[in-house]
Amino acid sequence: MSKIIVFVEANASGTANRASLEALGAAKSVGSDVVAVSYGIGGAALDAPKHIALEGESYSPDGTAADLAAIFAEEGATAVFLASTGVGRDVAPRVAALLDAPCFSDVTELSDEGGLVFTRPTLAGKLITRVRASGANGAAVATLRRNCFGAAEDGTTAGAGRPAAADLKAILTEIAAKEGGKLDVSEAPIIVSGGRGLKEPANFKLIEDLAAAFGNAAVGASRAVVDAGWRPHGEQVGQTGKTVAPGLYIAVGISGAIQHVAGMKTSKVIVAINKDPDAPIFKLADYGIVGDALEILPVLTEAVKGAMAGA
Numbered sequence: 001m002s003k004i005i006v007f008v009e010a011n012a013s014g015t016a017n018r019a020s021l022e023a024l025g026a027a028k029s030v031g032s033d034v035v036a037v038s039y040g041i042g043g044a045a046l047d048a049p050k051h052i053a054l055e056g057e058s059y060s061p062d063g064t065a066a067d068l069a070a071i072f073a074e075e076g077a078t079a080v081f082l083a084s085t086g087v088g089r090d091v092a093p094r095v096a097a098l099l100d101a102p103c104f105s106d107v108t109e110l111s112d113e114g115g116l117v118f119t120r121p122t123l124a125g126k127l128i129t130r131v132r133a134s135g136a137n138g139a140a141v142a143t144l145r146r147n148c149f150g151a152a153e154d155g156t157t158a159g160a161g162r163p164a165a166a167d168l169k170a171i172l173t174e175i176a177a178k179e180g181g182k183l184d185v186s187e188a189p190i191i192v193s194g195g196r197g198l199k200e201p202a203n204f205k206l207i208e209d210l211a212a213a214f215g216n217a218a219v220g221a222s223r224a225v226v227d228a229g230w231r232p233h234g235e236q237v238g239q240t241g242k243t244v245a246p247g248l249y250i251a252v253g254i255s256g257a258i259q260h261v262a263g264m265k266t267s268k269v270i271v272a273i274n275k276d277p278d279a280p281i282f283k284l285a286d287y288g289i290v291g292d293a294l295e296i297l298p299v300l301t302e303a304v305k306g307a308m309a310g311a
């Protein structure tokens with residue numbers, strides 16, 4: 001049986017972030033012996049047989065990597081999992097370098113076939129590859145893509161404190177909350193994304209209204225409108241933006257260029273609104289509406305408001 005170290009990071013409110021709980025859920029799903037290593041959640045309880053809470057003055061990627069590598073060796077583990085977040089992507093290759101192990105990024109599926117096998121999109125999602133570590137002990141480090149694995153439930157294992165590495169090369173001095181506390185595309189269960197078909201930045205109000213009608217939706221954007229300065233880069237979905245996999249993705253006035261699709265193709269249900277019936281996005285969509293987004297969005301928003309009121 002594999003023994004997996006899972007790094008559980010905190011969100012801004014000091015609780016375990018959902019992406020990390022999904023990494024924990026992924027480790028448990030392959031029936032592995034799991035050691036959760038947390039930082040910044042104050043030793044809160046997790047659903048893992050063992051939970052080590054790192055206690056340090058300041059988070060640092062190199063320090064956390066050193067801690068994870070040390071715990072990996074102490075525990076005789078076979079893998080280290082991190083969420084595919086900014087922190088996870090920062091720390092994972094550093095741990096892999098310390099362990100002289102491969103680093104598999106953005107894993108979407110996992111299986112134990114006498115050793116861990118990782119499935120991940122390659123070349124912007126054009127290919128799906130299955131990979132395993134070739135070393136004698138099969139040691140591997142992986143980041144797990146959000147919304148691909150069930151999150152671990154509330155747990156009962158409080159963190160046993162352990163001093164975090166003190167000899168740090170870089171120290172995080174501040175985390176500033178995003179403007180307006182808006183839901184981030186990479187966390188949201190529903191995303192309403194707009195593209196150049198919205199015609200002008202002011203029309204994004206229609207996208208915001210639809211997202212608000214759902215109550216738990218984030219606004220996303222294509223690169224065309226981000227490059228045009230209509231929307232902030234934090235909302236960009238795609239190869240050079242964020243990779244998302246929400247339960248519902250609504251693409252409005254977005255053509256479906258391969259670089260956009262690379263960032264949202266694993267969404268569970270995809271709805272496309274486009275006036276061109278031949279737009280490539282319709283090949284991917286579960287539901288399509290052909291027509292003028294500026295006319296369709298207000299109607300859809302009222303329908304969603306009505307449905308939410310009756311829910």
Ligand SMILES: Cc1cc2nc3c(=O)[nH]c(=O)nc-3n(C[C@H](O)[C@H](O)[C@H](O)COP(=O)(O)OP(=O)(O)OC[C@H]3O[C@@H](n4cnc5c(N)ncnc54)[C@H](O)[C@@H]3O)c2cc1C
Binds near residue numbers: 223237258275
């Ligand atoms: C290296 C590289 C990386 C890239 N990374 C990304 C990335 O991360 N994310 C990304 O999105 N793109 C990325 N791109 C850009 C990508 O190739 C496309 O140019 C971009 O996605 C197009 O954005 P769009 O769909 O909004 O615009 P367009 O391609 O111009 O499409 C607009 C769509 O709106 C429809 N439309 C027009 N009017 C209406 C209307 N009134 N109602 C309804 N529909 C209407 C049109 O039929 C059309 O399909 C990248 C490109 C490169 C080269």
